Every structure is written in C-alpha cells, then in structure tokens.
Amino acid sequence: MVPRDTSKDVADSVSRFAAQDKTPWYRKPNLRLLYLLLFPACIGVEMTSGFDSSMMNGLQAVDSWDTFYHSPRSTLLGLMSAIYSLGAIAVLLFVPYVTDHLGRRWAIVFGSVLMIVGAALQTASQNFAMFVCSRLVLGFGIPFVIVAASSLIGELSHPKERAVLGSLFSSCWFIGSIVAAGITLGTFNMDSNWGGEEAYASLVKYHAEGDVDSEFVKAAYAQIEKTLALERETAKTSWLELVATSGMRKRLIIGSLLRLFTQWSGNGLTSYYLARILDNVDVTDNRTKDLINLANTYWSFSTAHYLSGGPYTRYAGITSILFIFTGWTVASANYTRTESHGFIFLYSPAYNMAFNALTYTFLVELFPFHVRAKGITVFQWFSRTAGFFNQFVNPIGIANAGWKYYLSCVIWIFIEVLVVFFLFPETSHKILEIAGLASLKTWK
Numbered sequence: 001m002v003p004r005d006t007s008k009d010v011a012d013s014v015s016r017f018a019a020q021d022k023t024p025w026y027r028k029p030n031l032r033l034l035y036l037l038l039f040p041a042c043i044g045v046e047m048t049s050g051f052d053s054s055m056m057n058g059l060q061a062v063d064s065w066d067t068f069y070h071s072p073r074s075t076l077l078g079l080m081s082a083i084y085s086l087g088a089i090a091v092l093l094f095v096p097y098v099t100d101h102l103g104r105r106w107a108i109v110f111g112s113v114l115m116i117v118g119a120a121l122q123t124a125s126q127n128f129a130m131f132v133c134s135r136l137v138l139g140f141g142i143p144f145v146i147v148a149a150s151s152l153i154g155e156l157s158h159p160k161e162r163a164v165l166g167s168l169f170s171s172c173w174f175i176g177s178i179v180a181a182g183i184t185l186g187t188f189n190m191d192s193n194w195g196g197e198e199a200y201a202s203l204v205k206y207h208a209e210g211d212v213d214s215e216f217v218k219a220a221y222a223q224i225e226k227t228l229a230l231e232r233e234t235a236k237t238s239w240l241e242l243v244a245t246s247g248m249r250k251r252l253i254i255g256s257l258l259r260l261f262t263q264w265s266g267n268g269l270t271s272y273y274l275a276r277i278l279d280n281v282d283v284t285d286n287r288t289k290d291l292i293n294l295a296n297t298y299w300s301f302s303t304a305h306y307l308s309g310g311p312y313t314r315y316a317g318i319t320s321i322l323f324i325f326t327g328w329t330v331a332s333a334n335y336t337r338t339e340s341h342g343f344i345f346l347y348s349p350a351y352n353m354a355f356n357a358l359t360y361t362f363l364v365e366l367f368p369f370h371v372r373a374k375g376i377t378v379f380q381w382f383s384r385t386a387g388f389f390n391q392f393v394n395p396i397g398i399a400n401a402g403w404k405y406y407l408s409c410v411i412w413i414f415i416e417v418l419v420v421f422f423l424f425p426e427t428s429h430k431i432l433e434i435a436g437l438a439s440l441k442t443w444k
Contacts, residue, residue: 021216025161030205035165038156041108042149043169048115049142050176053271054297056081058184060275061289069128074399075392076128081272082391083132087139088384095143095380096373104152111144143380151372154364166361167304173356174301181294185287241371242378251366254424255375258362259382261318261416262355266325266409268390269398270296270344276398277344281332292344300348304356317353318420322413324350329410332403354420366425 025031059065060077072080099107118138125131150169157165208214242252269277274296275289283289328343360376367375397405 025158028209030209031158034156038153042153043165044172045145045149046169046173047176050173051180052084054177054180055184057272057274058181058290058293061286062184063286074396077395078392080132082388084135084139085384085387085391087136088143089381089388091140092143092377092381095147096377098144099148099373104148107144107148111141114141147373147376147380150360150364150376163361166364169360170356171304174297174304177297178301181297185290185294239374242374252378255363255366255379256382257419258359259379260386262359263383263386263390264412265321265351265416267351268394272391273394273398276395280402296344296348299345303349304352313353315421317350318417320350321354322417325413326410329403329406332406
C-alpha cells in the first residue's frame with residue numbers, strides 16, 4: 001500500500017526533508033545513475049542548438065562553403081539561418097499534445113528522429129534550396145526535444161540539484177557550439193505515464209537510495225499525487241487556461257518577455273553573424289574570424305555555469321549587458337579593433353549571468369504542472385519568432401547600417417533592464433510545484 005500524506009504542508013515537508021539530506025548526489029548510486037541517464041537524453045539537448053548556431057556562424061568564414069553557395073549575403077544569408085526557426089514555429093502548436101499525451105520521453109525521441117533526418121539532408125545538400133529545406137526539417141524537431149527535456153529535468157531531478165541541472169541544460173549549448181566552432185576551424189582548408197506504484201518505487205530508488213521508509217519520499221509522493229490530481233481536474237482545459245486568471249496572464253507575459261530578452265539582447269549578432277560583425281571593424285582574414293569564434297565560444301562555455309545565480313546575479317547581468325553593448329557600439333563606430341574584440345569577450349559572461357544558465361529552471365518553476373508544457377511551448381514560440389527575426393533581419397541591418405544597427409539593440413536592452421527589475425519574480429529555493437504560486441502569491 002502506497003502511503004498517502006493528507007497534510008496541508010506537503011511542500012514544506014519536502015523542503016525540510018531535502019534540506020536535512022546532507023549526502024551529496026555522487027555518493028548515491030541510484031541518483032548518480034539517474035543523472036548519468038539524464039545527461040545525454042535531456043541535459044545535452046541544448047548541444048544541438050549550440051552546434052547549429054556555431055556551425056552557421058563558422059561556415060560563413062570557410063571559403064569553400066562560401067564559394068559553393070555563391071557567397072550568400074543579406075537576405076539569402078538571413079533565409080539560410082532563419083528557416084530553422086520558421087520550422088520550429090510551424091510545429092509548435094502540436095508540441096504540448098505530443099509532450100503531454102505521449103509523454104516526455106517519446107516527445108524527445110520523435111523530435112530527435114526529425115533532427116537526424118534534417119541533419120542528414122543538410123550534410124548531403126547539393127544546392128541552396130536543398131540546404132534551406134534541410135534546415136526547415138531540423139527546425140521541425142528542435143521544439144519537441146527542448147520542451148520535453150526541460151520539463152523532464154525539473155520533474156525527475158532531486159530538489160537539491162534541480163537548479164544545477166537546469167542551469168547545465170542551458171550551459172550545454174556551448175558544448176555543441178565549441179564542437180562546431182572547432183570543426184569549422186579544423187576543416188578550414190578542406191575543399192509515458194507511470195502508475196502510482198511505479199512512481200513511488202522510482203522515488204525510493206533514485207531519491208532515497210532504496211529506503212522505503214524515507215520521510216522525504218513519502219512527502220514527495222504526496223506532492224506528486226496532489227499535482228496529478230490537479231492535472232486530472234484540468235485535463236480537459238484548453239490553451240485558454242494560460243489566460244484564465246490574472247496570475248496566469250502575468251506568468252504568460254513574463255515567460256514570453258523572457259524569451260524575447262534571451263534572443264534580442266545582442267546575442268543573435270554574435271551567435272550567427274560574428275563574421276559579418278568582424279568585417280565592420282576591418283577583420284577580413286577568414287582564419288582569424290574562425291579563431292575568434294572558437295575562442296569566444298570556449299570562453300562563453302567557461303563562464304556559463306559558474307556565473308549563474310539568484311536574483312541579484314540576474315540584475316547585475318542585464319545591467320552589465322547594457323553597459324557593455326553600449327561600449328561595443330561606440331568602439332565599433334570608432335573602428336577601434338582591439339576594443340571591439342574586447343567587448344565581444346566581455347559580453348558573454350554578462351549574458352550568462354543574466355539569462356543563459358537559469359532560463360529553463362526559471363520557466364519550469366514559473367508555470368504550474370498542468371500548464372507547464374503549454375507555457376514552455378509559448379516560450380518556444382516567442383523564441384523561434386524572435387530567432388527568425390534575428391537570423392533574417394540582422395544580416396540585412398549589418399550590411400546596410402553597419403554599427404548604427406547596434407543602436408536599436410542598446411535601446412531594447414535598456415527596456416529589458418527596466419522590465420527585469422520591476423516585473424520578474426524570484427522562484428529560487430522553492431519547491432517545484434508550488435514555486436509559481438509561492439513566489440507569485442499575490443497573483444490571484
């Protein structure tokens with residue numbers, strides 16, 4: 001008989017028992033196994049996005065690729081990159097249904113298969129049209145794996161390590177990015193739902209190392225039961241649930257703005273069009289461009305996890321982005337090459353502090369379980385829409401306006417600073433299923 005806890009302070013019990021557990025995860029064989037399984041299946045999902053971004057960035061500085069595709073610039077270059085986000089936008093409506101009804105694992109498998117097909121087509125591309133179509137297929141797959149994997153990490157990880165694993169999810173973007181940057185440089189000269197008993201048994205195995213009498217497991221299972229009961233009550237609700245109450249509308253607004261901020265803080269320029277940016281400061285040697293791309297990517301990865309933190313870190317990061325990007329714009333206007341290079345390397349740590357590592361951790365904690373997949377899907381819609389804008393419009397702006405185009409980023413980042421300071425709540429150190437309620441308790 002699975003024990004049931006009917007107390008009203010289930011969440012407090014989970015927090016208390018978790019805090020009393022002083023044994024680190026690596027000394028728990030079952031939990032260690034769980035995390036080892038999560039790494040390639042979930043945590044490493046963002047590697048694919050990082051690989052794609054860095055690959056498209058680095059290929060622009062590879063002469064053989066540039067010649068083969070007839071030196072795409074401006075609109076054509078924007079289309080080659082932006083079609084990836086357009087593919088993601090096209091399938092987003094179906095993502096929560098696959099994720100919720102088939103389960104997180106099958107959504108990851110489904111999206112991964114689509115991406116394998118897209119990658120194979122891209123590798124075999126013989127012309128511009130085939131390259132663009134292959135990237136469209138890649139875009140079809142990515143939202144399925146990101147929405148499902150980010151949810152699964154938050155739901156399976158132990159409360160003590162949830163924030164760390166969530167931050168690693170975003171940080172892994174740089175692993176894929178480093179690999180792609182290194183490859184492009186190296187090839188430069190080449191021509192389900194489980195039953196209650198199963199869920200309880202999984203908690204005992206992975207979170208309590210086989211201790212069936214663990215008070216933490218009892219409290220955590222009671223929390224899961226309450227969450228699933230809520231899910232059953234709201235199973236027939238529609239997308240309108242996201243706007244049904246004032247609190248949910250505010251969550252939706254924050255989730256949507258967060259993705260716009262993570263895409264429109266200037267990072268779209270360095271992620272996809274660093275080669276064209278370096279052209280503007282008279283860095284024309286393609287090997288030098290690829291070296292700068294690789295060095296910047298490795299530096300970004302080095303700072304991605306260690307600079308993540310609580311609310312003050314986020315505020316410090318977004319403020320730093322404003323000052324750094326302003327200085328970068330001024331340096332680019334004066335064609336001071338050394339200073340411009342320096343700002344490129346200063347930008348990454350600031351961005352990581354503000355957004356990178358804790359973005360998905362924040363989202364999982366922001367949205368209650370019964371609308372989490374839909375909430376993250378909306379987040380992805382804004383992500384891919386903003387990404388499409390970035391990838392299509394940025395090369396046109398850089399080509400036609402040069403450094404003056406950066407002024408629009410400075411103005412937008414200033415708006416971001418105000419919004420983050422006055423609107424974003426803090427969800428850290430709160431139990432997953434009540435974090436959105438506890439930290440937003442005034443949102444009725």
